[in-house]
Amino acid sequence: MQHSFTEENYLKIIHTLSGKDGLEVSTSAIAESTATKAASVTDMLKKLAEKGFIHYKRYQGVTLTPMGENLALKVIRKHRLWEAFLVDKLGFGWDEVHEIAEELEHISSDLLVERLDAYLNYPRFDPHGDPIPDAKGNMPEPGYVMLSELKKGQKATLTGVLDHSQAFLQYLDSADLNLGTGLEVLDINAYDHSYLLQIDNGKNCFVSSQVARHLLVQP
Amino acid sequence: MQHSFTEENYLKIIHTLSGKDGLEVSTSAIAESTATKAASVTDMLKKLAEKGFIHYKRYQGVTLTPMGENLALKVIRKHRLWEAFLVDKLGFGWDEVHEIAEELEHISSDLLVERLDAYLNYPRFDPHGDPIPDAKGNMPEPGYVMLSELKKGQKATLTGVLDHSQAFLQYLDSADLNLGTGLEVLDINAYDHSYLLQIDNGKNCFVSSQVARHLLVQP
DNA sequence: TAATTTTGTAAACTAAGCTTAATTTTGGCG
DNA sequence: CGCCAAAATTAAGCTTAGTTTACAAAATTA
Numbered sequence: 184m185q186h187s188f189t190e191e192n193y194l195k196i197i198h199t200l201s202g203k204d205g206l207e208v209s210t211s212a213i214a215e216s217t218a219t220k221a222a223s224v225t226d227m228l229k230k231l232a233e234k235g236f237i238h239y240k241r242y243q244g245v246t247l248t249p250m251g252e253n254l255a256l257k258v259i260r261k262h263r264l265w266e267a268f269l270v271d272k273l274g275f276g277w278d279e280v281h282e283i284a285e286e287l288e289h290i291s292s293d294l295l296v297e298r299l300d301a302y303l304n305y306p307r308f309d310p311h312g313d314p315i316p317d318a319k320g321n322m323p324e325p326g327y328v329m330l331s332e333l334k335k336g337q338k339a340t341l342t343g344v345l346d347h348s349q350a351f352l353q354y355l356d357s358a359d360l361n362l363g364t365g366l367e368v369l370d371i372n373a374y375d376h377s378y379l380l381q382i383d384n385g386k387n388c389f390v391s392s393q394v395a396r397h398l399l400v401q402p
Numbered sequence: 403m404q405h406s407f408t409e410e411n412y413l414k415i416i417h418t419l420s421g422k423d424g425l426e427v428s429t430s431a432i433a434e435s436t437a438t439k440a441a442s443v444t445d446m447l448k449k450l451a452e453k454g455f456i457h458y459k460r461y462q463g464v465t466l467t468p469m470g471e472n473l474a475l476k477v478i479r480k481h482r483l484w485e486a487f488l489v490d491k492l493g494f495g496w497d498e499v500h501e502i503a504e505e506l507e508h509i510s511s512d513l514l515v516e517r518l519d520a521y522l523n524y525p526r527f528d529p530h531g532d533p534i535p536d537a538k539g540n541m542p543e544p545g546y547v548m549l550s551e552l553k554k555g556q557k558a559t560l561t562g563v564l565d566h567s568q569a570f571l572q573y574l575d576s577a578d579l580n581l582g583t584g585l586e587v588l589d590i591n592a593y594d595h596s597y598l599l600q601i602d603n604g605k606n607c608f609v610s611s612q613v614a615r616h617l618l619v620q621p
Numbered sequence: 622t623a624a625t626t627t628t629g630t631a632a633a634c635t636a637a638g639c640t641t642a643a644t645t646t647t648g649g650c651g
Numbered sequence: 652c653g654c655c656a657a658a659a660t661t662a663a664g665c666t667t668a669g670t671t672t673a674c675a676a677a678a679t680t681a
Contacts, residue, residue: 189669210628223670225629230668242628242677273517283511292502298492408638429659442639444660449637461646461659 184234188289191258193217193227194236197247198255205252207244256320257296262288263309263316264299270310271303277310277362278352311352312343312362312399330378330390330398338367343399351397358388366400403453407508410477412436412446413455416466417474424471426463475539476515481507482528482535483518489529490522496529496581497571530571531562531581531618549597549609549617557586562618570616577607585619 196216200208210228214221232239236251247255265287269275275283297318300306307323309315314323327342341364344352355361365383372379376392390398415435419427429447433440451458455470466474484506488494494502516537519525526542528534533542546561560583563571574580584602591597595611609617 187668211626219669220671221628222630222672226669269514269517273514273521275513275517279513283509283514286509286511290502290505292505294494294498295488295492295502298488298494302492406637430657438638439640440659441641441661445638 186234186254190227190231190234190236191254191289193231194247194251194255195258195262197237197245198252198259201246205246207246209244253320256316256322258288260316260318260320261290261296263313264296264303264306266309266311267303267306267315268299271306276352276356278349278356280310281347281349308343310362311347312341325399327399327401329396330400331376331392331395333368333378333400333402335368335371337402338365339400339402340365341398342401344397345399346397351394354394358390359384359386360388360398405453405473408446409450409453409455410473410508412450413466413470413474414477414481416456416464417471417478420465424465426465428463472539475535475541477507479535479537479539480509480515482532483515483522483525485528485530486522486525486534487518490525495571495575497568497575499529500566500568527562529581530566531560544618546618546620548615549619550595550611550614552587552597552619552621554587554590556621557584558619558621559584560617561620563616564618565616570613573613577609578603578605579607579617 193213196213197208200212200216210221210224213228214224217224228237228239228245231237231251232245235248236254237245237247239245262284265284266280269280269283270277300318305317306315308325312325312327314325316322325343329345330339330341333339341360341362343362344355346352359382360366366388367381368378369381369387370379371377376395378390378392378395380388380390382388412432415432416427419431419435429440429443432447433443436443447456447458447464450456450470451464454467455473456464456466458464481503484503485496485499488499488502489496519537524536525534527544531544531546533544535541544562548564549558549560552558560579560581562581563574565571578601579585585599585607587597588600588606589598595614597609597611597614599607599609601607
């Protein structure tokens with residue numbers, strides 16, 4: 184049985200919302216993520232349950248079945264591999280690739296994905312630091328924490344971001360904050376929890392607590 | 403205004419059927435190519451005319467407008483560039499890429515196409531020897547003829563194929579006939595117009611007239 | 622338990638693409 | 652010149668996918 188782009192997107196969203204513990208996801212959370220109404224989501228959930236991609240009991244929220252998990256991970260894998268391709272091979276900036284990968288992630292050939300993975304030399308993280316599931320669906324363990332969890336004086340390396348928007352990524356570029364950049368917490372403002380950082384080109388850098396919660400670092 | 407995959411496919415087909423002289427294409431020819439009924443084609447033609455992609459007068463056949471020609475060439479360009487990518491970079495066989503490229507040709511980003519073209523070093527022909535339109539829509543002049551036009555004793559190089567089916571391409575592989583292979587016409591059967599060839603690995607090779615009409619060579 | 626929020630159901634709409642059946646136009650030919 | 656067959660168009664309507672609105676039911680919470 185074949186599935187549509189929309190179905191793949193629902194599964195991707197359910198995967199994201201259910202987090203790494205596979206918690207139940209509510210209809211309204213999905214409705215918000217898809218920018219549709221709860222009634223539309225309920226319809227789609229029935230269809231996905233019918234096809235065996237989710238466990239669905241009325242009013243109980245949904246979780247992915249192994250089959251649904253599998254498909255969601257496949258789509259995520261494709262998305263992240265294509266992003267890696269676009270940045271590493273075609274020279275795109277990390278702020279330019281999300282939209283394009285949203286289309287490429289639905290190309291169906293399994294062989295293509297495996298060849299692409301090999302061509303990129305089996306990358307474990309995409310250009311935003313997100314882990315790329317391998318062919319069997321295993322996610323590399325990231326081992327990073329949010330910058331907002333660091334204490335004054337701690338040193339760390341920037342390894343990921345939680346906001347993929349063009350605006351956010353361009354802001355990081357302008358502040359010389361790239362993946363791999365080393366940094367040290369010089370000070371944390373007690374009132375608004377903003378951070379004063381020293382980054383490894385010697386410059387100082389000020390980031391709001393909101394930004395700090397969107398930066399992932401390896402201490 | 404946005405256009406669908408189906409619309410792009412219709413334009414591609416109209417482009418192919420109208421040939422290099424841009425002749426009028428009949429409704430029934432399109433119906434045959436799309437494996438639909440004439441009535442469905444008429445509907446779609448109205449829509450395409452509405453959007454300014456084709457010149458359409460009832461009962462008169464259709465031709466592409468400059469805008470339609472442009473879009474058709476863009477899709478063809480993408481198809482052929484992706485095929486080149488799959489073969490040259492990912493190691494696919496020329497018999498494996500058509501279906502995948504049918505999906506990839508609809509990825510919309512213009513920037514992606516230009517980056518891909520540069521990455522491939524601006525190839526002028528795809529893995530089947532078909533010319534790749536450049537960013538402005540100019541097709542390289544192929545300068546090849548059908549093998550079936552060669553006379554006894556003539557030498558030539560295989561530069562293209564007119565049948566992209568897996569079966570045909572696998573047959574060529576098994577006969578050691580690849581793009582770039584040199585060959586000489588040892589004999590032409592007067593009765594059925596089949597060809598006896600000597601190819602540049604020294605082997606002889608027998609091809610039917612049907613195959614000869616699907617092989618393009620540069621004398 | 623009452624009030625409020627979240628879900629689910631029912632009915633229906635839109636858009637795309639398609640089909641069948643009947644009708645119209647064209648163009649070749651006696 | 653007019654007829655006729657082939658090709659094309661129109662009309663009506665079907666299907667699928669995804670969606671909405673309006674309302675009912677369940678769950679949560681206060």
